[in-house]
Every structure is written in structure tokens, then in C-alpha cells.
Amino acid sequence: MKRVLVVDDAAFMRMALRSILEKCGFEVVGDADTGIKAVQQYKLLQPDIVTMDLTMPELNGIEAIKLIRAIDKNARIIVISSMGHEIQVREAIAAGAVSFIVKPFKEEIVKQQLLTISQANK
Template sequence: MANKVLIVDDAAFMRMMIKDILTKNGFEVVGEAQDGQEAIDKYEETSPDLVTMDITMPEMDGITALKEIKQRHPDAKIIMCSAMGQQAMVIDAIQAGAKDFIVKPFQADRVIEAIQKALD
């Protein structure tokens, strides 16, 4: 059975890129969200095996959403996505329970590697 993934990013183009990488590699994308609050709601609805979460988003950022999801679901597997130069935020995310992080622009093999590692 395919692993279910929730994609969270405020940029539709980025969501599309990740979705493309995932579906080509046998993952099932069960939902997409464009901000942290929507991510929390979609997590509750879809119970994904894994979440890819952008750090910088309007309304609620990815780190706040990560903490909220981890509080409700301590076993949630979340990989943060960040642009270059967000090292401090990445460290916050890892301390808050993120499994890994991938840097934009996405490289397909790195995305799959991070996801496989987080799911094992």
C-alpha cells in the first residue's frame, strides 16, 4: 500500500513540484494545505503517514503547525522544507520534532531519500 503524504506549502508551484516527485515514486498525496492552520485541519482529516511542511507561510508558519500537530500526534512524521539561509528555523524545527528537512529548490532524489528515512 502506498504511503500517504500531506503537502504543506503556501506556493502552489512548490506543492505541484513535490506532488509530482511523490506520485512518480509511488506515494499517495492525500491532501495539500497552504498554511499552518490548514495543515493541522488536513492532518486531522487525512491521517497521513508523512507531512512535508514549508517553514515560512502566511497565517501560521510551519514551525507553529509542526508543534501543534506533534502535540496532538506525538508519532507524526514531518519533514520541513526551507529555502537557503533558514538554518536557525531548521534547528528550531528539528528540536520541535521534525524528522528531517529538505532545501528548496527541491532535488527529487533528496526528497525521496528524506521521506524514506523518515518512514523507516
């Protein structure tokens, strides 16, 4: 079972993602509401996959991605954000994200992306 860390500053979004992930057979090992907490949780939990929002207090998602990738160059991070403009997508991918899902999302898209990423070699 793949272990996932869910990062989003909105509690309802973390709960929605948790529900989708658990339905797909993933284990949500933790969550974080800021970029700083995301990096701390990544170090502690060493999840297989991270879902990452971009707009968060203290440390944004792009910076958190960079810090996580500095810890683990093979970290698999999927950005799930309402900031879906081309520049943000490019920045996220350049920082090390493997995929980008725009909010509001369809549950099926999240399932498909997570299953694809989970089957890829780390």
C-alpha cells in the same frame, strides 16, 4: 502505500512535490497552503508523512509542527523550506520535524528522504 500531506503556500511547489511523491509510489492525500489548514488536514486525513514549508501565512511551519505533534507525538514531518539557516533547522527539529530539506532541492534528495522516513517505524 504511504500517505502524504503536502504543505506549502506556493501552488507550484505543492504540484512539484506531488509529482515527485507520486513517482516514488506515495499517495498524496491532501495539501494545504497555510499552517492552520495543515493542522486541520492532519486531523482529518491522518497521513503517514507531512512535508512542511516554514514561511506561510496565518501560522508558520514551526507552529504548525508543534500543533501537529501535540495531536500525534509520532507524526513524521519533513521540513522543505528555503529558510535553511542553522537556527531554522534547529527550531524545526526541536519542534518535532524528523528531517530538513533546503529549497531549491534536487528531486533525488526528496525521494531519498521520503523513502527513508517512510521505512522508519512510526
